[in-house]
Amino acid sequence: MSGLVASDLAVARGGVPLLAGVTFDVAPGRALILTGRNGIGKTTLLRTLAGLQPPLAGRVAPGGEHIAYGAHADGMKATLSVAENLGFWATLHGAGDIAPALAAFDLDDLRDRAAQHLSAGQRRRLGLARMLLTGRDIWLLDEPTVSLDRASVARFADAVRAHLGRGGIAVLATHVELGIEAKGLDLERYRVTGATGGPGGGDIFAEGAVE
Amino acid sequence: MIRILSRDVALAVRAGGGFGLSLAFFLIVVVLVPFGVGPETAVLAPIAPGILWLGALLACLLSLDRVFALDREDGALDLLATAPVPLEGVALAKAGAHWLTTGLPLSLAAPFLAVLLGLPAPGHLWLAVSLLVGTPALSLIGTFGAALTVGLKRGGLLLSLLVLPLYVPTLIFGADVARRGAEGLALGPPLALLGAVTAGCVALLPFATAAALRVSLR
Amino acid sequence: MQTEMSLWSYANPTRFMATTRPLLPWLSALAAACLVVGLIWGFFFTPDDYRQGSTVKIIYLHVPSALMAINAWFMMLVASLIWLIRRHHVSALAAKAAAPVGVTMTLVALVTGAVWGSPMWGTWWAWDPRLTSFLILFLFYLGYMALWAAIEDPDTAADLTSVLCVVGSVFAVLSRYAVNFWNQGLHQGASLSLDAEENVADVFYFPLLVCIAGFVLLFVALVLARTRTEIRARRLHALQLRERMA
Numbered sequence A: 001m002s003g004l005v006a007s008d009l010a011v012a013r014g015g016v017p018l019l020a021g022v023t024f025d026v027a028p029g030r031a032l033i034l035t036g037r038n039g040i041g042k043t044t045l046l047r048t049l050a051g052l053q054p055p056l057a058g059r060v061a062p063g064g065e066h067i068a069y070g071a072h073a074d075g076m077k078a079t080l081s082v083a084e085n086l087g088f089w090a091t092l093h094g095a096g097d098i099a100p101a102l103a104a105f106d107l108d109d110l111r112d113r114a115a116q117h118l119s120a121g122q123r124r125r126l127g128l129a130r131m132l133l134t135g136r137d138i139w140l141l142d143e144p145t146v147s148l149d150r151a152s153v154a155r156f157a158d159a160v161r162a163h164l165g166r167g168g169i170a171v172l173a174t175h176v177e178l179g180i181e182a183k184g185l186d187l188e189r190y191r192v193t194g195a196t197g198g199p200g201g202g203d204i205f206a207e208g209a210v211e
Numbered sequence B: 001m002i003r004i005l006s007r008d009v010a011l012a013v014r015a016g017g018g019f020g021l022s023l024a025f026f027l028i029v030v031v032l033v034p035f036g037v038g039p040e041t042a043v044l045a046p047i048a049p050g051i052l053w054l055g056a057l058l059a060c061l062l063s064l065d066r067v068f069a070l071d072r073e074d075g076a077l078d079l080l081a082t083a084p085v086p087l088e089g090v091a092l093a094k095a096g097a098h099w100l101t102t103g104l105p106l107s108l109a110a111p112f113l114a115v116l117l118g119l120p121a122p123g124h125l126w127l128a129v130s131l132l133v134g135t136p137a138l139s140l141i142g143t144f145g146a147a148l149t150v151g152l153k154r155g156g157l158l159l160s161l162l163v164l165p166l167y168v169p170t171l172i173f174g175a176d177v178a179r180r181g182a183e184g185l186a187l188g189p190p191l192a193l194l195g196a197v198t199a200g201c202v203a204l205l206p207f208a209t210a211a212a213l214r215v216s217l218r
Numbered sequence C: 001m002q003t004e005m006s007l008w009s010y011a012n013p014t015r016f017m018a019t020t021r022p023l024l025p026w027l028s029a030l031a032a033a034c035l036v037v038g039l040i041w042g043f044f045f046t047p048d049d050y051r052q053g054s055t056v057k058i059i060y061l062h063v064p065s066a067l068m069a070i071n072a073w074f075m076m077l078v079a080s081l082i083w084l085i086r087r088h089h090v091s092a093l094a095a096k097a098a099a100p101v102g103v104t105m106t107l108v109a110l111v112t113g114a115v116w117g118s119p120m121w122g123t124w125w126a127w128d129p130r131l132t133s134f135l136i137l138f139l140f141y142l143g144y145m146a147l148w149a150a151i152e153d154p155d156t157a158a159d160l161t162s163v164l165c166v167v168g169s170v171f172a173v174l175s176r177y178a179v180n181f182w183n184q185g186l187h188q189g190a191s192l193s194l195d196a197e198e199n200v201a202d203v204f205y206f207p208l209l210v211c212i213a214g215f216v217l218l219f220v221a222l223v224l225a226r227t228r229t230e231i232r233a234r235r236l237h238a239l240q241l242r243e244r245m246a
Helices: A042-049 A084-093 A098-105 A122-136 A151-165 B001-017 B017-037 B039-060 B068-074 B076-082 B087-116 B124-147 B154-164 B168-183 B187-215 C008-013 C011-045 C056-085 C090-119 C129-150 C154-182 C203-246
Strands: A004-013 A016-026 A031-035 A058-060 A067-070 A138-142 A169-173 A183-188
Touching: A016 A031, A016 A042, A031 A042, A031 A151, A042 A067, A042 C090, A067 A122, A067 B039, A084 A098, A084 A122, A084 B001, A098 A122, A098 A151, A122 A138, A122 A151, A138 C154, A151 C056, A169 B068, A183 B001, B001 B087, B017 B039, B017 B087, B039 B087, B039 B124, B039 B154, B039 B168, B039 C090, B068 B076, B068 B087, B068 B124, B068 B187, B076 B087, B076 B187, B076 C008, B087 B124, B087 B168, B087 B187, B124 B154, B124 B168, B124 B187, B124 C129, B124 C154, B154 C129, B154 C154, B168 B187, B187 C011, B187 C154, C011 C056, C011 C203, C056 C129, C056 C154, C090 C129, C090 C154, C090 C203, C129 C154
Parallel strands: A031 A169, A031 A183, A067 A138, A138 A169
Antiparallel strands: A004 A016, A004 A058
16 A cells, blocks of 8 residues: 555536645545545546546546445435444455444444434444445545544544545545544635636647637 | 345335336236127137236336436445446346236136236246246346436436337347247247347347446436 | 547548538439449349249349348447547447438338338238347347437547447347347248358349449438537537636
């Protein structure tokens, strides 16, 4: 593991270039916090880093097999219990036991409850517990603390700190102060405007003389 | 992969929806046919294999738009795409789960519904056999269609338009096996061709489905 | 230097527009000339068939349109593969542009087939394997165009329709054999359908060749014109986006 490196990355959503020239590297054990106003492309950038969509330009290393992606939509099935939901992802990722993940997010008492009967905060913790089970070094988290109370935010921060302590990497898109020692990256300066034209205008059809 | 398959089956059974619904739809289609063409066995029996195949095919179609849509809505599809499982495997598992919850029960129910249409006795076995061999292809083709339309707001109708023409070979060979079975004719060639279509679908379609999924996800 | 000369350079929209602009009027004129000569020659200067009478002359529309119905799909398949493998935007748009032309050819083939079949078979429609295959091809075209229309992002639409086109091609061939298997007894061989030219005398054959050439040219001209329209629409879209971001 040599850290997460993005070089001259350009991303687009629905064919519209959003960010260009994004360059950073995060060493093992470090965290990066992405900031910028709504709609600037935080989610799109995270999805590109996760390998869910190809970048318009530039490179990301390493590839998706080192990355665990956690979004608002946590992929948990309402009719399955907490333990069943986590067990499914644990098997897929070849993780043996779900007990440590349950304990880390204080879900032990809820293990047999169906996901549809969890509160918003409990549900969020369930989604985050999945990150532990993936056993991957790089966590990409999109607004991880939405609908968490203060105690849960603290527990989440602990989990991230423990992950960093194991030599992991975390990239978070959040505006909440987590008390985690992290580098900040304001995406505003990478925003694609008409003036900069993005990477080659982004679109081959915008090039050349108009007929 | 087995794990994805068993989870999907569990979800389908627990949520109730898709599982019983397609069977009920199949029953209703078969019950409506005599109202349309008349109650005489002489009319019903010759068209029974075709009607039953068509009914099963439409019932299969009914639950297709849920194959990927639910997983997309709750984010599970993104997570599956980043999990250490090839998307081709995910596609195959999804099709397998769809078949276990629709194709298999439909195949097993068909001989009983055939009684309603007066299908002659030897036909029942061959009807079930033809459906058992043919419906996996329907699930695989349908899963491919579902992958093409997963990101679209009104994908359901479009899905039918895309998938139904692709069902032609399976329907032709499948209904032919059932018809020849009912008439006591030799049915080796159509059965072999039906099996070949299904085998081809198993071998090749997951790749196309995974390719479509990758595009739909971004 | 070599790459400048390569065929692929026409995949650049600007190059494509510049190259096709002077070409299009000539192609259109040539297509019109071939069609006028071929159809007049075929309709008025060939003798009636001893068995089918003057109805046989519908082959001058039926055979070329049927040929182009299949060739249009084949062209879409090639263009789709080029898009999937080499990501040339013009290729994807050409496939999109060809579909409505292809579906029209299919429709013409179906209608002229029915018109021809009416006096010959005594019915407008028979589930003849060839006619049935064209009906299925018609459905494939409809699905392909519906998918294009349903997806907003042009590149996503190009990707998904290309995958559909490739898979659909396999199933179209499969359906052709399945339909033959399903109804092998009905059609009456070459005298009635596509292989007509094998049986017809030279006196019918040469005007038919001119008509086929006319349909090919017409197809190329229509696809080029439609591709140019698609490129303009994409350019407009791209420029509007750029303006909105400024």
